[in-house]
Amino acid sequence: MSEEVQEEKKSGGKGLIIVLLVVVILLLVGIGVMAFLLLSGDKSGDNGSADTGLHGSAEHGSENGHADENSHAKEYSPKYKQFEPPAPESPPTYFTMEKFVVNFNGNGQAKFLAVDLKFMSYYPQVVGDAGEMEPLRPILKNDIERLLRNQSYNELSKADGPDKLRAEILDVTRKVLENHNIYPGLLEDVFMTRFVMQ
Template sequence: MSEEVKEEKKSGGGKGLIIALLVVVILLLIGIGVMAFLLLSSDKHAEDKTSDTEVHASAEHGDGGHGDEQTDGHDVGHAKEYSPKYKQFEPPAPEAPPSYFTMDKFVVNFYGDGQAKFLAVDLKFMSYYPQLVGDAGEMEHLRPILKNDIERLLRNQHYNELSKPDGPDKLRADILDVTRKVLEKHNIYPDLLEDVYMTRFVMQ
């Protein structure tokens, strides 16, 4: 009788071991499947994120600078990529020369600090986009606003500041800044305007 019990216990123990092994194998297979799924999901997510970043980069500003840009290894000269929220213009050819917009002569009373009464300035604005600075360009339509804002800036200048070695350069930077703000208010990407040059600067 005791031998039969022992046999039953032995066979019962063997079955338990087989079941335990099967459970372990199944759990391992499930674990491997979950890991493989997670790895594949993370790769796909990384690819989606990369493609989203590329689309975003092409829709927003380019490098924001004023130098040459390259797209896919092709020289695009002075063309700029920028946000679609701004008015879009046909990009200039890579070899296109700069175009200029000339403002009327400015002669204003300013803070002469006892040394001068009038400040006279002639300005030329430079861009590679003729749609902006050409004869019938955007800045021509904005001429009255530009004249008003630049004259206000000039009237607030001080002789003692302008007579410093870097005085005219600071004024030039301020004029460019004021002009770009006007462009941005009118839905034009401000960095399309590259620079401004003072062809005359007189305090008398």
């Protein structure tokens, strides 16, 4: 009887050792598979960034697909016209609109509003002399004049009035660009080089 008990203890000990060995082997295999996936994932990430670098002009980004901090290049949808991204050190380019002089709601204080505008972008293809905005000049003039005519002296005479007007002019201009298949974010800002209410 004592021999049967000893055999059961021996076989039970062997079973436990076998189970522990199987668990350890499975853990090692799992760690190996995970390490392989992580390492092969990094390599495919490198290949993906190399592909993006090859098509950098379409993606408007640096080698990793994201715009470099020092770069003025923009990433945008391929549904818009694509332009070569500017060099990181390139200066901004400006598109000048002729003087706007409009009647507006002066509330007895002023009747005329005169504004000169310069639009800024790092993409000369958009704002340069032969850029995309040049053929849109009549549309821009019409839409901006309409916006200016709808202003009121009370709003414009506030401390932040001219800044709000600049933001509205930028919005109107970006909508015109978007309607003509140009990514609106390529237009960075607009500056009023003259702002007179008389």
